[in-house]
Amino acid sequence: MPTQEKTAPLSKTSGITRMKGCSVLRHWKVGVLLLLLTAVAVWPQVPAHAQGTSPVRVGLYYNASALSQVTVSSTGGLKLGWLTSGETWPVELLTQTGQATWLVRPETGGRYRVASGDLPDRATAADLQRCFERAVLAWTGSSWQIWVGDAADAANATALQNELASQHPEQTWRVVGPDGKRSELCTSSGQVLAVLPASDFYLAAAEGPFINFDNKPYRGWLELRQQGGRFRVINYVDLEDYLLGVVPREMSPSQPLEALKVQAIASRTVALTYRKHGSQGFDLCSQTCCQVYDHSRETANSNRAVQETRGLVITHQGQIKPVYYHADAGGHTENPVYVWGSSIPHMQSVPEPYPTNSPYEYWEERLTAAEIKQILAQMGHHVGDVLAVEPLAYTPAGRVERLRIVGTMGSTILEREAIRLNLRLKSRVYTVKADIPAVSVLAANGQVLAVNPSGLQVATAAGQQTLHRTDAYHLLGRNGQRRPSPAQAASFLFVGSGYGHGVGISQHGAYAMARQGHTYDEIIKYYYRDVEIVKLGD
Numbered sequence: 001m002p003t004q005e006k007t008a009p010l011s012k013t014s015g016i017t018r019m020k021g022c023s024v025l026r027h028w029k030v031g032v033l034l035l036l037l038t039a040v041a042v043w044p045q046v047p048a049h050a051q052g053t054s055p056v057r058v059g060l061y062y063n064a065s066a067l068s069q070v071t072v073s074s075t076g077g078l079k080l081g082w083l084t085s086g087e088t089w090p091v092e093l094l095t096q097t098g099q100a101t102w103l104v105r106p107e108t109g110g111r112y113r114v115a116s117g118d119l120p121d122r123a124t125a126a127d128l129q130r131c132f133e134r135a136v137l138a139w140t141g142s143s144w145q146i147w148v149g150d151a152a153d154a155a156n157a158t159a160l161q162n163e164l165a166s167q168h169p170e171q172t173w174r175v176v177g178p179d180g181k182r183s184e185l186c187t188s189s190g191q192v193l194a195v196l197p198a199s200d201f202y203l204a205a206a207e208g209p210f211i212n213f214d215n216k217p218y219r220g221w222l223e224l225r226q227q228g229g230r231f232r233v234i235n236y237v238d239l240e241d242y243l244l245g246v247v248p249r250e251m252s253p254s255q256p257l258e259a260l261k262v263q264a265i266a267s268r269t270v271a272l273t274y275r276k277h278g279s280q281g282f283d284l285c286s287q288t289c290c291q292v293y294d295h296s297r298e299t300a301n302s303n304r305a306v307q308e309t310r311g312l313v314i315t316h317q318g319q320i321k322p323v324y325y326h327a328d329a330g331g332h333t334e335n336p337v338y339v340w341g342s343s344i345p346h347m348q349s350v351p352e353p354y355p356t357n358s359p360y361e362y363w364e365e366r367l368t369a370a371e372i373k374q375i376l377a378q379m380g381h382h383v384g385d386v387l388a389v390e391p392l393a394y395t396p397a398g399r400v401e402r403l404r405i406v407g408t409m410g411s412t413i414l415e416r417e418a419i420r421l422n423l424r425l426k427s428r429v430y431t432v433k434a435d436i437p438a439v440s441v442l443a444a445n446g447q448v449l450a451v452n453p454s455g456l457q458v459a460t461a462a463g464q465q466t467l468h469r470t471d472a473y474h475l476l477g478r479n480g481q482r483r484p485s486p487a488q489a490a491s492f493l494f495v496g497s498g499y500g501h502g503v504g505i506s507q508h509g510a511y512a513m514a515r516q517g518h519t520y521d522e523i524i525k526y527y528y529r530d531v532e533i534v535k536l537g538d
Protein backbone atom coordinates (compact mmCIF):
# COMPACT_ATOMS: atom_id res chain seq x y z
CA MET A 1 0.00 0.00 0.00
CA PRO A 2 1.50 3.40 -0.89
CA THR A 3 2.10 5.75 1.96
CA GLN A 4 -0.25 8.66 1.93
CA GLU A 5 1.48 11.64 3.47
CA LYS A 6 -0.69 14.12 5.23
CA THR A 7 -0.44 17.88 4.93
CA ALA A 8 -1.69 20.32 7.52
CA PRO A 9 -5.45 20.33 7.98
CA LEU A 10 -7.29 22.55 5.54
CA SER A 11 -9.62 23.64 8.28
CA LYS A 12 -9.15 23.14 11.98
CA THR A 13 -12.84 23.35 12.63
CA SER A 14 -13.77 20.87 9.98
CA GLY A 15 -10.91 18.52 10.75
CA ILE A 16 -10.32 17.90 7.07
CA THR A 17 -6.96 16.63 5.95
CA ARG A 18 -6.11 16.91 2.30
CA MET A 19 -4.00 14.06 1.02
CA LYS A 20 -0.79 14.92 -0.79
CA GLY A 21 -1.12 14.71 -4.53
CA CYS A 22 -4.85 15.30 -4.52
CA SER A 23 -4.96 18.91 -5.59
CA VAL A 24 -6.53 17.50 -8.73
CA LEU A 25 -8.55 14.37 -9.15
CA ARG A 26 -6.20 11.39 -9.37
CA HIS A 27 -6.73 7.70 -9.73
CA TRP A 28 -5.11 5.92 -6.85
CA LYS A 29 -4.81 2.26 -7.53
CA VAL A 30 -5.32 1.06 -4.01
CA GLY A 31 -6.67 2.50 -0.83
CA VAL A 32 -8.23 1.30 2.36
CA LEU A 33 -11.71 1.29 0.95
CA LEU A 34 -10.67 -0.15 -2.39
CA LEU A 35 -9.40 -3.22 -0.59
CA LEU A 36 -12.85 -3.65 0.84
CA LEU A 37 -14.89 -2.73 -2.17
CA THR A 38 -14.68 -4.05 -5.67
CA ALA A 39 -15.51 -1.60 -8.39
CA VAL A 40 -18.94 -2.04 -9.85
CA ALA A 41 -20.16 0.07 -12.69
CA VAL A 42 -23.49 1.61 -11.75
CA TRP A 43 -25.51 1.57 -14.95
CA PRO A 44 -26.52 -0.51 -16.67
CA GLN A 45 -26.50 -3.75 -14.70
CA VAL A 46 -27.96 -7.14 -15.48
CA PRO A 47 -30.23 -8.01 -12.59
CA ALA A 48 -28.78 -10.79 -10.45
CA HIS A 49 -32.05 -12.53 -10.98
CA ALA A 50 -32.20 -14.44 -14.25
CA GLN A 51 -35.74 -15.77 -14.30
CA GLY A 52 -37.52 -12.63 -15.35
CA THR A 53 -40.33 -12.99 -12.83
CA SER A 54 -41.40 -10.52 -10.21
CA PRO A 55 -40.12 -11.08 -6.69
CA VAL A 56 -42.29 -12.32 -3.87
CA ARG A 57 -42.15 -9.59 -1.22
CA VAL A 58 -42.17 -11.05 2.30
CA GLY A 59 -42.58 -8.68 5.23
CA LEU A 60 -40.11 -9.61 8.01
CA TYR A 61 -40.07 -6.52 10.25
CA TYR A 62 -42.57 -3.69 9.92
CA ASN A 63 -44.81 -1.40 11.96
CA ALA A 64 -44.18 -2.10 15.67
CA SER A 65 -41.52 -4.71 14.91
CA ALA A 66 -39.35 -2.34 12.80
CA LEU A 67 -35.68 -2.39 13.89
CA SER A 68 -33.50 0.45 15.19
CA GLN A 69 -30.54 -0.95 13.22
CA VAL A 70 -29.89 -3.91 10.96
CA THR A 71 -26.87 -6.22 10.88
CA VAL A 72 -26.32 -8.60 7.97
CA SER A 73 -23.48 -10.93 7.11
CA SER A 74 -22.39 -13.43 4.47
CA THR A 75 -19.39 -15.65 3.96
CA GLY A 76 -19.55 -14.83 0.24
CA GLY A 77 -19.51 -11.05 0.57
CA LEU A 78 -22.33 -8.51 0.52
CA LYS A 79 -23.76 -6.16 -2.03
CA LEU A 80 -25.82 -2.98 -1.83
CA GLY A 81 -28.58 -2.64 -4.41
CA TRP A 82 -30.96 -0.03 -5.73
CA LEU A 83 -34.29 -0.34 -7.53
CA THR A 84 -34.89 2.00 -10.42
CA SER A 85 -38.42 2.83 -11.43
CA GLY A 86 -39.92 0.37 -13.84
CA GLU A 87 -37.62 -2.45 -12.70
CA THR A 88 -38.69 -5.39 -10.55
CA TRP A 89 -35.29 -6.44 -9.16
CA PRO A 90 -32.56 -4.24 -7.62
CA VAL A 91 -29.27 -3.67 -9.40
CA GLU A 92 -25.91 -3.81 -7.70
CA LEU A 93 -24.40 -0.50 -6.52
CA LEU A 94 -21.52 -1.52 -4.28
CA THR A 95 -19.98 -4.86 -3.32
CA GLN A 96 -17.69 -6.14 -0.60
CA THR A 97 -16.12 -9.52 -1.30
CA GLY A 98 -15.13 -12.20 1.19
CA GLN A 99 -16.57 -12.70 4.66
CA ALA A 100 -18.50 -9.51 5.34
CA THR A 101 -20.67 -8.00 8.04
CA TRP A 102 -22.55 -4.76 7.52
CA LEU A 103 -24.38 -2.57 9.96
CA VAL A 104 -27.13 -0.23 8.76
CA ARG A 105 -28.20 2.58 11.04
CA PRO A 106 -29.85 6.00 10.79
CA GLU A 107 -27.31 8.70 9.87
CA THR A 108 -25.46 9.63 13.05
CA GLY A 109 -24.85 13.09 14.43
CA GLY A 110 -26.25 16.47 13.50
CA ARG A 111 -23.24 17.45 11.37
CA TYR A 112 -22.65 19.46 8.24
CA ARG A 113 -20.67 18.11 5.32
CA VAL A 114 -19.68 19.40 1.89
CA ALA A 115 -20.90 17.41 -1.10
CA SER A 116 -19.18 17.07 -4.43
CA GLY A 117 -21.15 17.21 -7.63
CA ASP A 118 -22.48 14.03 -9.22
CA LEU A 119 -19.63 11.71 -10.20
CA PRO A 120 -19.77 9.42 -13.22
CA ASP A 121 -19.55 6.19 -11.24
CA ARG A 122 -18.66 4.70 -7.89
CA ALA A 123 -15.04 4.03 -8.81
CA THR A 124 -14.52 7.71 -9.62
CA ALA A 125 -16.20 8.64 -6.35
CA ALA A 126 -13.92 6.23 -4.45
CA ASP A 127 -10.85 7.80 -6.13
CA LEU A 128 -11.90 11.28 -5.08
CA GLN A 129 -12.80 10.06 -1.60
CA ARG A 130 -9.21 8.88 -1.04
CA CYS A 131 -8.02 12.47 -1.37
CA PHE A 132 -9.51 13.28 2.01
CA GLU A 133 -9.20 11.87 5.45
CA ARG A 134 -12.80 12.49 6.32
CA ALA A 135 -14.93 11.74 3.33
CA VAL A 136 -17.65 9.20 2.72
CA LEU A 137 -19.33 7.87 -0.39
CA ALA A 138 -22.89 9.14 -0.73
CA TRP A 139 -25.54 7.73 -3.02
CA THR A 140 -28.16 10.32 -3.99
CA GLY A 141 -30.58 7.87 -5.55
CA SER A 142 -29.24 8.51 -9.04
CA SER A 143 -25.52 9.30 -8.68
CA TRP A 144 -22.51 8.83 -6.44
CA GLN A 145 -20.96 11.80 -4.71
CA ILE A 146 -18.46 12.21 -1.93
CA TRP A 147 -19.30 14.13 1.20
CA VAL A 148 -16.35 15.73 2.96
CA GLY A 149 -15.84 16.93 6.51
CA ASP A 150 -17.77 16.82 9.71
CA ALA A 151 -18.54 20.42 10.73
CA ALA A 152 -20.53 21.38 13.78
CA ASP A 153 -22.35 24.21 12.06
CA ALA A 154 -23.15 25.70 8.68
CA ALA A 155 -20.52 28.49 8.98
CA ASN A 156 -17.65 26.04 9.36
CA ALA A 157 -19.06 23.96 6.54
CA THR A 158 -19.20 27.02 4.31
CA ALA A 159 -15.55 27.78 5.10
CA LEU A 160 -14.68 24.23 4.13
CA GLN A 161 -16.77 24.54 0.98
CA ASN A 162 -14.69 27.57 -0.08
CA GLU A 163 -11.43 25.72 0.57
CA LEU A 164 -12.61 22.71 -1.41
CA ALA A 165 -13.71 24.95 -4.26
CA SER A 166 -10.20 26.38 -4.51
CA GLN A 167 -8.48 22.99 -4.22
CA HIS A 168 -10.87 21.10 -6.52
CA PRO A 169 -12.33 23.68 -8.87
CA GLU A 170 -13.31 20.88 -11.23
CA GLN A 171 -16.07 19.99 -8.74
CA THR A 172 -19.14 21.93 -7.69
CA TRP A 173 -19.23 21.86 -3.88
CA ARG A 174 -22.29 22.49 -1.73
CA VAL A 175 -23.05 22.27 1.98
CA VAL A 176 -25.22 19.34 3.12
CA GLY A 177 -26.98 19.82 6.44
CA PRO A 178 -28.10 17.13 8.88
CA ASP A 179 -31.07 15.01 7.85
CA GLY A 180 -32.38 12.34 10.22
CA LYS A 181 -34.01 10.48 7.36
CA ARG A 182 -30.79 9.35 5.71
CA SER A 183 -29.13 6.02 6.56
CA GLU A 184 -25.54 4.87 6.85
CA LEU A 185 -24.11 1.64 5.55
CA CYS A 186 -21.22 0.72 7.85
CA THR A 187 -18.70 -2.04 8.42
CA SER A 188 -19.15 -4.06 11.61
CA SER A 189 -16.65 -1.70 13.29
CA GLY A 190 -18.77 1.31 12.40
CA GLN A 191 -16.73 2.68 9.47
CA VAL A 192 -19.17 4.37 7.12
CA LEU A 193 -19.08 2.81 3.65
CA ALA A 194 -21.85 4.95 2.18
CA VAL A 195 -24.53 7.44 3.11
CA LEU A 196 -27.91 6.51 1.64
CA PRO A 197 -30.94 8.71 1.00
CA ALA A 198 -34.35 8.38 2.67
CA SER A 199 -35.54 5.72 0.24
CA ASP A 200 -35.61 1.95 -0.04
CA PHE A 201 -32.26 0.25 -0.56
CA TYR A 202 -31.36 -3.40 -0.81
CA LEU A 203 -28.82 -5.82 0.66
CA ALA A 204 -27.92 -9.31 -0.57
CA ALA A 205 -25.12 -11.86 -0.56
CA ALA A 206 -22.51 -11.13 -3.24
CA GLU A 207 -21.69 -14.81 -3.84
CA GLY A 208 -23.81 -17.78 -2.81
CA PRO A 209 -27.48 -17.82 -1.96
CA PHE A 210 -27.70 -16.73 1.66
CA ILE A 211 -27.56 -13.42 3.47
CA ASN A 212 -27.71 -13.87 7.23
CA PHE A 213 -30.05 -11.58 9.07
CA ASP A 214 -31.54 -11.92 12.53
CA ASN A 215 -29.77 -15.26 13.01
CA LYS A 216 -31.50 -16.76 9.99
CA PRO A 217 -30.40 -17.25 6.38
CA TYR A 218 -32.42 -15.54 3.64
CA ARG A 219 -32.28 -15.84 -0.11
CA GLY A 220 -32.70 -12.88 -2.45
CA TRP A 221 -32.56 -9.24 -1.39
CA LEU A 222 -33.51 -7.53 1.86
CA GLU A 223 -35.27 -4.22 1.25
CA LEU A 224 -34.66 -1.65 3.99
CA ARG A 225 -36.54 1.56 4.48
CA GLN A 226 -35.87 3.85 7.38
CA GLN A 227 -38.93 5.46 8.90
CA GLY A 228 -38.56 7.59 12.01
CA GLY A 229 -35.26 6.02 13.01
CA ARG A 230 -36.42 2.42 12.54
CA PHE A 231 -35.97 0.06 9.62
CA ARG A 232 -38.70 -1.86 7.87
CA VAL A 233 -37.25 -5.06 6.39
CA ILE A 234 -38.86 -6.84 3.43
CA ASN A 235 -37.37 -9.86 1.68
CA TYR A 236 -37.47 -9.71 -2.14
CA VAL A 237 -37.17 -13.32 -3.20
CA ASP A 238 -37.77 -15.36 -6.33
CA LEU A 239 -40.96 -17.43 -6.10
CA GLU A 240 -39.17 -20.80 -6.35
CA ASP A 241 -36.54 -19.69 -3.81
CA TYR A 242 -39.31 -18.48 -1.49
CA LEU A 243 -40.84 -21.97 -1.55
CA LEU A 244 -37.52 -23.51 -0.45
CA GLY A 245 -38.06 -21.59 2.80
CA VAL A 246 -41.78 -22.31 3.18
CA VAL A 247 -42.11 -26.06 2.57
CA PRO A 248 -39.82 -27.19 5.45
CA ARG A 249 -41.45 -24.69 7.84
CA GLU A 250 -45.02 -25.63 6.94
CA MET A 251 -44.39 -29.40 6.79
CA SER A 252 -41.89 -31.69 8.44
CA PRO A 253 -39.21 -32.32 5.75
CA SER A 254 -38.97 -35.94 6.89
CA GLN A 255 -42.48 -36.64 5.59
CA PRO A 256 -42.99 -38.46 2.27
CA LEU A 257 -41.89 -36.60 -0.87
CA GLU A 258 -45.39 -36.64 -2.39
CA ALA A 259 -46.80 -34.82 0.65
CA LEU A 260 -44.00 -32.23 0.44
CA LYS A 261 -44.87 -31.75 -3.25
CA VAL A 262 -48.49 -31.08 -2.24
CA GLN A 263 -47.22 -28.38 0.11
CA ALA A 264 -44.94 -26.90 -2.57
CA ILE A 265 -47.78 -26.63 -5.09
CA ALA A 266 -50.30 -25.30 -2.55
CA SER A 267 -47.77 -22.77 -1.18
CA ARG A 268 -46.82 -21.64 -4.70
CA THR A 269 -50.52 -21.04 -5.38
CA VAL A 270 -50.89 -19.18 -2.08
CA ALA A 271 -47.86 -16.99 -2.85
CA LEU A 272 -49.43 -15.89 -6.12
CA THR A 273 -52.89 -15.21 -4.72
CA TYR A 274 -52.71 -14.05 -1.09
CA ARG A 275 -52.44 -10.29 -0.88
CA LYS A 276 -53.30 -9.56 2.73
CA HIS A 277 -50.49 -7.04 3.15
CA GLY A 278 -50.68 -5.05 -0.08
CA SER A 279 -51.41 -1.83 1.79
CA GLN A 280 -48.28 -2.37 3.89
CA GLY A 281 -46.05 -2.55 0.81
CA PHE A 282 -45.46 -6.30 0.62
CA ASP A 283 -47.26 -9.48 -0.41
CA LEU A 284 -46.99 -12.00 2.41
CA CYS A 285 -45.81 -12.03 6.00
CA SER A 286 -43.54 -14.79 7.31
CA GLN A 287 -45.94 -16.07 9.96
CA THR A 288 -48.99 -18.39 10.08
CA CYS A 289 -51.19 -15.46 8.99
CA CYS A 290 -49.80 -16.15 5.49
CA GLN A 291 -47.13 -18.88 5.36
CA VAL A 292 -44.34 -19.59 7.82
CA TYR A 293 -41.07 -18.74 6.09
CA ASP A 294 -37.31 -18.60 6.50
CA HIS A 295 -34.49 -20.72 5.15
CA SER A 296 -33.11 -22.13 8.41
CA ARG A 297 -34.63 -25.57 7.87
CA GLU A 298 -33.96 -26.23 4.20
CA THR A 299 -33.28 -29.91 3.51
CA ALA A 300 -32.50 -31.89 0.37
CA ASN A 301 -35.92 -33.57 0.60
CA SER A 302 -37.97 -30.37 0.83
CA ASN A 303 -35.83 -28.66 -1.85
CA ARG A 304 -36.42 -31.64 -4.13
CA ALA A 305 -40.20 -31.33 -3.65
CA VAL A 306 -40.01 -27.68 -4.78
CA GLN A 307 -37.69 -28.39 -7.71
CA GLU A 308 -39.71 -31.38 -9.00
CA THR A 309 -42.93 -29.34 -9.00
CA ARG A 310 -41.30 -26.21 -10.42
CA GLY A 311 -43.95 -23.77 -11.67
CA LEU A 312 -46.91 -26.02 -10.83
CA VAL A 313 -49.98 -24.24 -9.43
CA ILE A 314 -53.60 -25.11 -8.67
CA THR A 315 -56.31 -23.67 -10.90
CA HIS A 316 -60.10 -23.69 -10.77
CA GLN A 317 -62.00 -22.98 -13.98
CA GLY A 318 -58.75 -21.96 -15.64
CA GLN A 319 -57.74 -19.41 -13.01
CA ILE A 320 -55.23 -19.48 -10.18
CA LYS A 321 -57.34 -19.09 -7.05
CA PRO A 322 -56.43 -18.84 -3.36
CA VAL A 323 -56.19 -22.24 -1.70
CA TYR A 324 -56.26 -23.16 1.96
CA TYR A 325 -54.61 -25.77 4.12
CA HIS A 326 -54.33 -26.56 7.80
CA ALA A 327 -52.48 -28.96 10.10
CA ASP A 328 -55.12 -31.59 10.93
CA ALA A 329 -58.82 -31.83 10.05
CA GLY A 330 -59.76 -33.78 13.15
CA GLY A 331 -61.52 -36.38 11.02
CA HIS A 332 -63.34 -34.23 8.46
CA THR A 333 -62.41 -31.09 6.55
CA GLU A 334 -64.80 -28.12 6.67
CA ASN A 335 -66.94 -26.16 4.25
CA PRO A 336 -65.63 -22.57 4.47
CA VAL A 337 -69.18 -21.27 4.87
CA TYR A 338 -69.00 -22.64 8.42
CA VAL A 339 -65.59 -21.08 8.99
CA TRP A 340 -65.56 -17.65 7.36
CA GLY A 341 -69.24 -17.29 6.47
CA SER A 342 -68.98 -17.63 2.71
CA SER A 343 -68.53 -20.60 0.43
CA ILE A 344 -65.51 -21.07 -1.83
CA PRO A 345 -66.39 -23.20 -4.89
CA HIS A 346 -63.12 -25.17 -5.01
CA MET A 347 -63.04 -25.92 -1.26
CA GLN A 348 -65.08 -28.91 -0.16
CA SER A 349 -65.77 -30.83 3.04
CA VAL A 350 -64.42 -34.39 2.94
CA PRO A 351 -63.59 -37.06 5.51
CA GLU A 352 -59.97 -37.93 6.18
CA PRO A 353 -59.48 -41.05 4.05
CA TYR A 354 -57.00 -42.70 6.45
CA PRO A 355 -56.20 -42.46 10.16
CA THR A 356 -53.62 -39.69 10.49
CA ASN A 357 -51.99 -40.88 13.73
CA SER A 358 -51.23 -37.21 14.26
CA PRO A 359 -50.34 -35.63 17.60
CA TYR A 360 -53.58 -33.64 17.22
CA GLU A 361 -55.89 -36.65 16.87
CA TYR A 362 -56.86 -36.21 20.51
CA TRP A 363 -56.32 -33.21 22.68
CA GLU A 364 -57.63 -31.76 25.93
CA GLU A 365 -57.59 -28.13 26.99
CA ARG A 366 -58.89 -26.84 30.29
CA LEU A 367 -59.99 -23.22 30.62
CA THR A 368 -60.93 -21.84 34.01
CA ALA A 369 -64.17 -19.91 34.38
CA ALA A 370 -62.05 -16.87 35.26
CA GLU A 371 -60.02 -17.21 32.04
CA ILE A 372 -63.17 -17.42 29.92
CA LYS A 373 -64.62 -14.41 31.74
CA GLN A 374 -61.47 -12.43 30.97
CA ILE A 375 -61.41 -13.46 27.30
CA LEU A 376 -65.05 -12.42 26.89
CA ALA A 377 -64.39 -9.10 28.65
CA GLN A 378 -61.56 -8.41 26.19
CA MET A 379 -64.09 -9.02 23.40
CA GLY A 380 -66.50 -6.57 25.02
CA HIS A 381 -68.87 -9.24 26.39
CA HIS A 382 -69.49 -8.81 30.11
CA VAL A 383 -71.46 -11.85 31.29
CA GLY A 384 -70.31 -11.92 34.91
CA ASP A 385 -69.01 -15.14 36.42
CA VAL A 386 -69.18 -17.94 33.88
CA LEU A 387 -71.67 -20.65 34.78
CA ALA A 388 -71.94 -22.71 31.60
CA VAL A 389 -70.29 -23.24 28.20
CA GLU A 390 -72.69 -24.93 25.82
CA PRO A 391 -72.29 -25.86 22.15
CA LEU A 392 -75.64 -24.93 20.55
CA ALA A 393 -75.02 -26.20 17.03
CA TYR A 394 -72.50 -28.35 15.19
CA THR A 395 -71.64 -28.16 11.49
CA PRO A 396 -72.34 -31.22 9.30
CA ALA A 397 -68.61 -31.99 9.51
CA GLY A 398 -68.75 -31.97 13.31
CA ARG A 399 -67.37 -28.58 14.30
CA VAL A 400 -68.94 -26.37 16.95
CA GLU A 401 -70.76 -23.69 14.98
CA ARG A 402 -72.30 -21.72 17.84
CA LEU A 403 -71.12 -21.73 21.43
CA ARG A 404 -73.20 -20.15 24.19
CA ILE A 405 -71.50 -18.92 27.33
CA VAL A 406 -73.84 -18.30 30.25
CA GLY A 407 -72.80 -16.05 33.11
CA THR A 408 -74.30 -14.55 36.24
CA MET A 409 -75.01 -11.28 34.38
CA GLY A 410 -76.16 -12.64 31.03
CA SER A 411 -75.02 -14.80 28.16
CA THR A 412 -73.31 -14.45 24.81
CA ILE A 413 -72.92 -16.60 21.71
CA LEU A 414 -69.66 -16.99 19.80
CA GLU A 415 -69.81 -18.20 16.21
CA ARG A 416 -67.52 -19.99 13.75
CA GLU A 417 -63.81 -19.11 13.87
CA ALA A 418 -64.35 -16.50 16.60
CA ILE A 419 -64.82 -19.45 18.94
CA ARG A 420 -61.49 -21.09 18.14
CA LEU A 421 -59.39 -17.95 17.80
CA ASN A 422 -60.65 -16.19 20.93
CA LEU A 423 -60.66 -19.24 23.19
CA ARG A 424 -57.32 -20.26 21.61
CA LEU A 425 -58.47 -23.82 21.00
CA LYS A 426 -56.64 -26.05 18.50
CA SER A 427 -59.80 -26.75 16.53
CA ARG A 428 -63.60 -26.63 16.73
CA VAL A 429 -64.00 -30.41 16.80
CA TYR A 430 -64.62 -30.88 20.52
CA THR A 431 -67.02 -31.51 23.35
CA VAL A 432 -67.02 -29.40 26.49
CA LYS A 433 -67.59 -30.53 30.03
CA ALA A 434 -68.01 -28.38 33.11
CA ASP A 435 -65.85 -29.35 36.05
CA ILE A 436 -68.49 -28.86 38.74
CA PRO A 437 -67.44 -29.99 42.21
CA ALA A 438 -68.92 -33.42 42.88
CA VAL A 439 -71.60 -33.94 45.50
CA SER A 440 -71.32 -36.77 47.99
CA VAL A 441 -74.44 -38.90 48.05
CA LEU A 442 -75.30 -41.64 50.54
CA ALA A 443 -76.55 -44.55 48.52
CA ALA A 444 -79.16 -47.06 49.73
CA ASN A 445 -76.46 -49.69 50.23
CA GLY A 446 -74.64 -47.37 52.60
CA GLN A 447 -71.84 -46.41 50.17
CA VAL A 448 -70.89 -42.75 49.78
CA LEU A 449 -70.71 -41.83 46.07
CA ALA A 450 -69.21 -38.74 44.47
CA VAL A 451 -71.53 -37.68 41.67
CA ASN A 452 -71.78 -34.79 39.26
CA PRO A 453 -74.96 -32.97 40.28
CA SER A 454 -75.72 -31.83 36.72
CA GLY A 455 -78.50 -33.93 35.23
CA LEU A 456 -79.52 -35.50 38.54
CA GLN A 457 -83.22 -36.02 39.24
CA VAL A 458 -83.99 -34.11 42.40
CA ALA A 459 -87.02 -33.65 44.60
CA THR A 460 -88.14 -30.04 44.83
CA ALA A 461 -91.11 -28.22 46.30
CA ALA A 462 -92.53 -28.19 42.77
CA GLY A 463 -92.01 -31.90 42.27
CA GLN A 464 -89.27 -33.99 40.67
CA GLN A 465 -87.00 -32.02 38.32
CA THR A 466 -83.72 -32.41 36.48
CA LEU A 467 -80.88 -30.40 37.96
CA HIS A 468 -79.14 -28.31 35.30
CA ARG A 469 -75.53 -27.35 35.55
CA THR A 470 -76.37 -23.69 36.05
CA ASP A 471 -78.97 -24.28 38.77
CA ALA A 472 -78.20 -23.24 42.31
CA TYR A 473 -79.38 -25.73 44.90
CA HIS A 474 -79.11 -26.60 48.55
CA LEU A 475 -78.05 -29.87 50.05
CA LEU A 476 -80.07 -31.15 52.97
CA GLY A 477 -77.85 -32.84 55.52
CA ARG A 478 -78.78 -35.76 57.80
CA ASN A 479 -78.89 -33.33 60.69
CA GLY A 480 -81.53 -31.35 58.80
CA GLN A 481 -79.20 -28.44 58.05
CA ARG A 482 -79.26 -26.86 54.59
CA ARG A 483 -76.01 -26.09 52.84
CA PRO A 484 -75.78 -24.07 49.58
CA SER A 485 -73.89 -26.07 46.98
CA PRO A 486 -71.36 -24.61 44.57
CA ALA A 487 -73.27 -24.65 41.31
CA GLN A 488 -70.52 -22.79 39.46
CA ALA A 489 -67.90 -24.71 37.55
CA ALA A 490 -64.35 -23.83 38.40
CA SER A 491 -63.23 -24.80 34.91
CA PHE A 492 -64.34 -26.26 31.59
CA LEU A 493 -62.65 -29.17 29.86
CA PHE A 494 -62.53 -29.11 26.05
CA VAL A 495 -61.82 -32.54 24.57
CA GLY A 496 -61.15 -32.35 20.86
CA SER A 497 -59.40 -33.42 17.69
CA GLY A 498 -57.59 -31.62 14.86
CA TYR A 499 -55.61 -28.41 14.51
CA GLY A 500 -56.50 -25.36 12.44
CA HIS A 501 -59.53 -24.00 10.61
CA GLY A 502 -60.20 -27.26 8.79
CA VAL A 503 -60.58 -25.80 5.28
CA GLY A 504 -58.83 -27.41 2.30
CA ILE A 505 -55.85 -29.73 2.56
CA SER A 506 -55.19 -31.39 5.90
CA GLN A 507 -51.40 -31.64 6.15
CA HIS A 508 -51.53 -34.70 8.40
CA GLY A 509 -54.14 -36.16 6.05
CA ALA A 510 -51.74 -35.54 3.15
CA TYR A 511 -48.96 -37.37 5.07
CA ALA A 512 -51.33 -40.34 5.56
CA MET A 513 -52.36 -40.39 1.89
CA ALA A 514 -48.72 -40.19 0.76
CA ARG A 515 -47.81 -43.06 3.10
CA GLN A 516 -50.56 -45.07 1.43
CA GLY A 517 -48.93 -44.48 -1.97
CA HIS A 518 -51.05 -41.62 -3.31
CA THR A 519 -49.36 -39.07 -5.58
CA TYR A 520 -49.39 -35.29 -5.07
CA ASP A 521 -52.10 -34.76 -7.71
CA GLU A 522 -54.34 -37.42 -6.16
CA ILE A 523 -53.97 -35.79 -2.77
CA ILE A 524 -54.67 -32.27 -4.06
CA LYS A 525 -57.71 -33.41 -6.04
CA TYR A 526 -59.06 -35.33 -3.04
CA TYR A 527 -59.14 -32.28 -0.79
CA TYR A 528 -60.02 -29.62 -3.39
CA ARG A 529 -62.98 -29.72 -5.78
CA ASP A 530 -62.77 -29.29 -9.58
CA VAL A 531 -59.16 -28.19 -9.65
CA GLU A 532 -56.36 -28.69 -12.15
CA ILE A 533 -52.61 -28.63 -11.63
CA VAL A 534 -50.93 -26.62 -14.37
CA LYS A 535 -47.49 -25.22 -15.04
CA LEU A 536 -47.12 -21.45 -14.93
CA GLY A 537 -46.74 -20.05 -18.41
CA ASP A 538 -48.31 -23.05 -20.15
Ligand SMILES: [Zn+2]
Nearest residue numbers: 284285289290
Ligand atom coordinates in the same frame (compact mmCIF):
# COMPACT_ATOMS: atom_id res chain seq x y z
ZN1 LIG B 1 -49.75 -12.44 6.68
